[in-house]
Amino acid sequence: LTFNETSASLFNFFLQMLNNNILEIERSYYLQCSGIPQGSLLSTLLCSLCYGDMENKLFSGVQKDG
Numbered sequence: 001l002t003f004n005e006t007s008a009s010l011f012n013f014f015l016q017m018l019n020n021n022i023l024e025i026e027r028s029y030y031l032q033c034s035g036i037p038q039g040s041l042l043s044t045l046l047c048s049l050c051y052g053d054m055e056n057k058l059f060s061g062v063q064k065d066g
Helices: 007-019 041-058
Strands: 022-025 028-031
Touching: 007 041
Parallel strands: none
Antiparallel strands: 022 028
């Protein structure tokens, strides 16, 4: 991916990440059926978005001094 990717190509990138995650457990391989792969770029991004949304909702009335 480059900096100037279209929204469609970004969406397809994330779909590939969600639908093509293969796990190796004791020399056996498994295709992940659901969920977001732990440690992936997507899981970190979604976590940050959720925390940001939560902070905005919880602290919307709090005003910073100085």
